[in-house]
Amino acid sequence: MMDLHDRLDQFAGSPAHPDSTQIDADVARGRAALHRRRVTGAVAASATGVAALVAAVAIAAGGIGTGGVGADAGTGTGDRTTANGSVGASADGAGDGRVRLVAYTGAQPKGFTIDTVPDGWFIQTDDNYSLLLAPDRAKNPGPNADPSRDPVYDPQSFVGKIGIMLQSKDAHGVPEGTTVTVGGKDGVLVKSRPAMTPDGSQPPADGDTGWELYVRQPTGIQLIVQFWEGLGLTQDQMIDIGAGVHVHKDAAQGVG
């Protein structure tokens, strides 16, 4: 016979009381997080003020009803908004220094195959559980490269890359996002949550926290294409990449 409380009590163990170094570290983390919060708040307030001022000046210069404040103001016709909210190129925006998509012509893996990749990217690694796209610079790390410091060289890391996988057996449902159609299939484009550290969430300065594209497969399992932050892809480009992913019978769900 077992007393659940006693069993939980034993399982929880007896951690040592914190020493002064540990407590000071907790205080320091708290102070740093509070400082960041205050700075972020100040910057946001400042940015709001600047935006309001710019809008006021634009209205004054263009005049109400003249079209001075409209879709074309500032960005120019034809530009599209990138996933991170900044102004980016269209999917075929060759020659403007931004990301361009090209047909993938290399050897195809088994679990997943892919039609379209960002120009200058390659399949860094694959198995039945995932397919990992990385920029070309990951091909030649050089003698001084340290994968633990620069995860682009680490084929186990998704940081800075595009990861393609089936939803984990331990995960269920699709987070809230924008409903899209991906190659004729139902999809949802989800803005990634910022990575969390013990120091508190630290979203990048430009607000891009990365994206995940969920595409429901005929089996009912979700295909996930995960775009790390800072890749500079438009939402249309992400959907184009997702539409070119094909899930084969050898593809398997991971766990965890």
Added chain:
Amino acid sequence: MRQDRSSVRTERDEQFHDFVAGRRAALVRTARLLTAGDTHLAEDLVQAALTKLYVSWPAFRRADNPDGYVRRVLVNVLTDERRRVWRRRERPMAQLPEQPGPARDPATGPADDALRQALRDLPPRMRAAVVFRYFHELGVEETADALGCSVGTVKSQTARALDKLRTALRPPGGAAPHGAASHSVVLRQGVSS
């Protein structure tokens, strides 16, 4: 001598320091249960929870129920951590790697692999309901407050959790007859499911 502003300890620092000194070990114990024995994740949870507490220290100090406030922060951090899993940093795999458990860490309790696995198999909020109800021995209302859900949800979650635990922790060869309650998990007197 010029003083570094960052070296000045504020009243908040002093209060927070005392709080951490007195409560950190207990928070770690709770976090170990909430994370099903993952000592590293438990430490992360405690650090993140303490950081949030520091930032919202005035609100914590004004709270009618400071203990309940801390529990809510822990649950929120746990939920954040789980949601972070959506965002993979590492390639998926067929099996989870072995994690250092209590048996390998002298700071924790004795090995109870069956309990660890049983807790891991519970969804995080269901696990939290078990921890608050049967480890901290909170009432249904307090547990509902910690989890930010209804009393009815707590009741249904704990009932389902106990069923799962009974099944998972049933001793070998101790299968209960169909429909009969197993006695391999008993609750403390006065604590009902």
